Amino acid sequence: MSANPRLGLVDAGYRSIVRPVMFSSYRGDPEAIHERMIAGLARFSRSPLAIAAARSVAGSRGEPVTVAGIRFPGRVGVAAGLDKNGRAVLAWQALGFGFAELGTVTAQPQPGNDRPRVFRLTKSKALINRMGFNNAGAARLHHELSLLGVYRGNGGAGIPIGISIGKTKIVPVDEAVDDYLTSFALVAPHADYVAINVSSPNTPGLRGLQDGGALLALLKALVERAAGRLPLFVKIAPDLTEQQLDEVLAACLEAGVAGLIATNTTLARDGLDPAEQPLAAEAGGLSGAPLTLRAREVVGYLTGHTDLPVIASGGIMTPADAQAMFDLGAALVQLYTGFIYAGPALPARINAATRRGRVTEGDQR
Helix, strand or coil, X not given: CCCCHHHHHHHHHHHHHHHXXXXXXXXXXXXHHHHHHHHHHHHHCCCHHHHHHHHHHHCCCCCXXXXXXXXXXXXXXXXXXXXXXXXXXXXXXXXXXXXXEEEEECCCCECCCCCCCEEEECCCCEEEECCCCCECCHHHHHHHHHHHCCCCCCCCCCCCEEEEECCCCCCCHHHHHHHHHHHHHHHHHHCCEEEEECCCCCCCCHHHHHCHHHHHHXXXXXXXXXXXXXXXXXXXXXXXXXXXXXXXXHHHHHHCCCEEEECCCECCCCCCCHHHHHXXXXXXEEEEHHHHHHHHHHHHHHHHHCCCCEEEECCCCCHHHHHHHHHCCCCEEEECHHHHHHCCHHHHHXXXXXXXXXXXXXXXX
């Protein structure tokens, strides 16, 4: 339990009341529930009273840090995929997050893969998704953020904003560079950093862009377009071998990117509860607790082989998981599945642990 009584009540209330009700609503459809959650957060962000109340519970964002020239007020962020179209962009700072990564968006709007495409594995504390970059498009995100007055460096969202861009599904891989450049031009005015997503398992051919030659060409084009004004981070799959990780690092260093994000979801199905093994056959990327150890391995390998800053993402379900990533050398961490399972108390509990400089017994869950 947290030392903050109000935070402890939020934690207990979410786990015992809110989560069970939420997980059973809309016939248990995880995607429908997620859509309603984002809509609710968008409404919440328009209420100054609600924002102030949430801030009083979340408390301080913890330990400020400067990464790639960006001053982050806290080390815990929202991972890409949670708020694809930026609808809740003004809400995240009130929940204790020190930054938020919107997207992944593509140059063209696209519906994504057929439903159902999200599967909740509650016993395993995991999700499998094959969303396929469903989003309203980079132009729509540009429009929405313009209306909200969120621009690079102006603090319009209260915290730094990253934007993840990916390849449009119908665009051939050999035309991917122009496709990414189109998205980049639209989102760059609003982003404090841009994440280059070449590691989702749900767009055909996308992970092939992690191959040394293809990745280098893409990154050089984007770094040239950024012209030193905007940091670029590359998001890496957890399924790469050490040799493949070395190739990715070589391309990133040669192109001059600012940092790395590790990891995306995995195609592996290790660590599932036996009762949920039948869901292992569902196509898509696995996230959550089964990814925790592999994500740590990748983060540890990267921090041990490069000075580029690493944002750790994947399997961070507790404050102890976040601390393990910091101990491995990660500069920042991001939450997605952990936030779904642990609720809004999790970022605040991680912040409290970083302020204390240690993880207590209560931070293990």
